[in-house]
Amino acid sequence: MSEHPARALVFLLRGQSWRACGRAPMNGIIYIVGLVVVVLAILSFLGLR
Numbered sequence: 001m002s003e004h005p006a007r008a009l010v011f012l013l014r015g016q017s018w019r020a021c022g023r024a025p026m027n028g029i030i031y032i033v034g035l036v037v038v039v040l041a042i043l044s045f046l047g048l049r
Helices: 005-013 024-046
Strands: none
16 A cells, blocks of 8 residues: 555545445445444443433
8 A cells, every 4th residue: 555544544434445446336335334333332332322
């Protein structure tokens, strides 16, 4: 990974890989599911769920 780490992080946060594989819909679904899991983990940690 010769790119700047922050740039790779931006691609990951947008649900894309820096190596375009043509699997954008699947990456989007994985991104949404991961985001929901992270939000639920934070809420349970704070005792709000």
